[in-house]
Amino acid sequence: xxxxxxxxxxxxxxxxxxxxxxxxxxxxxxxxxxxxxxxxxxxxxxxxxxxxxxxxxxxxxxxxxxxxxxxxxxxxxxxxxxxxxxxxxxxxxxxxxxxxxxxxxxxxxxxxxxxxxxxxxxxxxxxxxxxxxxxxxxxxxxxxxxxxxxxxxxxxxxxxxxxxxxxxxxxxxxxxxxxxxxxxxxxxxxxxxxxxxxxxxxxxxxxxxxxxxxxxxxxxxxxxxxxxxxxxxxxxxxxxxxxxxxxxxxxxxxxxxxxxxxxxxxxxxxxxxxxxxxxxxxxxxxxxxxxxxxxxxxxxxxxxxxxxxxxxxxxxxxxxxxxxxxxxxxxxxxxxxxxxxxxxxxxxxxxxxxxxxxxxxxxxxxxxxxxxxxxxxxxxxxxxxxxxxxxxx
Numbered sequence: 001x002x003x004x005x006x007x008x009x010x011x012x013x014x015x016x017x018x019x020x021x022x023x024x025x026x027x028x029x030x031x032x033x034x035x036x037x038x039x040x041x042x043x044x045x046x047x048x049x050x051x052x053x054x055x056x057x058x059x060x061x062x063x064x065x066x067x068x069x070x071x072x073x074x075x076x077x078x079x080x081x082x083x084x085x086x087x088x089x090x091x092x093x094x095x096x097x098x099x100x101x102x103x104x105x106x107x108x109x110x111x112x113x114x115x116x117x118x119x120x121x122x123x124x125x126x127x128x129x130x131x132x133x134x135x136x137x138x139x140x141x142x143x144x145x146x147x148x149x150x151x152x153x154x155x156x157x158x159x160x161x162x163x164x165x166x167x168x169x170x171x172x173x174x175x176x177x178x179x180x181x182x183x184x185x186x187x188x189x190x191x192x193x194x195x196x197x198x199x200x201x202x203x204x205x206x207x208x209x210x211x212x213x214x215x216x217x218x219x220x221x222x223x224x225x226x227x228x229x230x231x232x233x234x235x236x237x238x239x240x241x242x243x244x245x246x247x248x249x250x251x252x253x254x255x256x257x258x259x260x261x262x263x264x265x266x267x268x269x270x271x272x273x274x275x276x277x278x279x280x281x282x283x284x285x286x287x288x289x290x291x292x293x294x295x296x297x298x299x300x301x302x303x304x305x306x307x308x309x310x311x312x313x314x315x316x317x318x319x320x321x322x323x324x325x326x327x328x329x330x331x332x333x334x335x336x337x338x339x340x341x342x343x344x345x346x347x348x349x350x351x352x353x354x355x356x357x358x359x360x361x362x363x364x365x366x367x368x369x370x371x372x373x374x375x376x377x378x379x380x381x382x383x384x385x386x387x388x389x390x391x392x393x
Contacts, residue, residue, distance in 0.1 A: 005281060006374040016379045018354040020370035021190065021322050024213040033273040034218050037266040049262070056269050057258055063272035064211070064223060068192060070199040076224045076257035077268040081189035082109045083237060084208030084224035085156070088185050089117045091234045092154065096122030099151040101182070103128045103144065104360055105161040110187050114156055126152070133313035137169035145176055154183045160190035163359045165322035165368055166314055167195060174203040190214065193278070194290060194320040199225045206230065212267070214321065217274035220267035226253065236260050281373055289373065293321035296371035300380035301325060304367065307384035308391065321371045327356070328391060329363035340365060342390055350386040
């Protein structure tokens with residue numbers, strides 16, 4: 001089945017693509033739908049952007065809201081989850097001495113945003129060290145709560161961590177922090193399409209998620225969910241016409257985020273097509289798709305742990321369709337745009353696209369695999385064979 005499904009993506013033939021988690025990959029049919037929308041826009045830009053866009057965005061927002069179980073009025077489209085995190089953090093007003101809590105598994109770009117707003121306000125970023133390997137979700141909860149003080153104003157927490165691929169016990173964390181008077185901003189970059197979501201009952205203050213990853217929508221599609229009573233104070237990164245526009249039935253939150261200047265909104269408008277299309281590819285729809293990808297990721301992790309000679313770093317119930325495996329220490333300093341030499345060899349010599357990351361810092365490192373419908377067990381067996389040979393160099 002996977003071999004046939006792979007034909008539905010325009011991915012380079014002959015390349016074993018195991019890095020869906022970085023930027024996603026969009027099926028040809030979904031891209032074709034976006035191209036149709038772009039053609040409509042370019043045929044009559046004024047009609048599309050001035051007369052029709054609001055209603056088109058409303059329809060797209062309604063479809064997304066149904067998928068993530070939210071009220072459409074609480075959703076705003078943004079270009080990526082990091083942008084949503086930035087909109088919240090740069091809208092909030094912090095004071096000197098305030099504490100902003102996160103973990104050492106936080107996504108680097110969002111951690112940079114925390115540092116930026118803290119430095120500007122004279123606040124302090126407090127980092128909870130979450131064990132890795134981790135034995136249970138309880139260890140995550142204990143590590144985070146141990147860092148809460150009367151000065152803690154907000155916590156930025158991943159739903160699914162990027163480097164270590166852990167599904168955090170986000171519901172428990174939100175509830176415990178709320179009981180202590182701490183607002184929670186969830187970086188849900190990887191969650192939509194990987195794990196079931198119910199934003200209406202989750203309890204977060206803010207939730208920023210991508211559609212271009214596990215929903216397989218076009219790049220540039222993401223959302224920010226904001227609790228109703230907080231929406232008045234959350235502003236988009238670009239202040240535009242919505243700041244003083246008046247339209248009955250539309251909140252300031254929607255008016256501001258729906259128009260931040262001339263851009264291509266077709267990625268947002270294609271989200272309903274992506275949700276509908278992916279849901280037809282596996283009997284059983286989205287629940288079956290998520291379960292299939294998770295089972296494939298767990299099987300892949302077993303193969304890679306054997307090849308690397310390291311134990312699984314977390315329980316199975318903390319794994320979705322991403323999985324990280326610890327590797328023997330490396331020798332190079334790597335970082336953003338500076339791949340590990342092992343990653344380069346896997347790409348150039350083995351035709352495998354997979355990230356090898358320094359974490360928490362060099363020389364410690366991880367390999368992180370993704371599982372999507374176009375992947376099959378043979379892909380991970382090839383990676384296991386390649387690691388077995390490369391790690392003995």
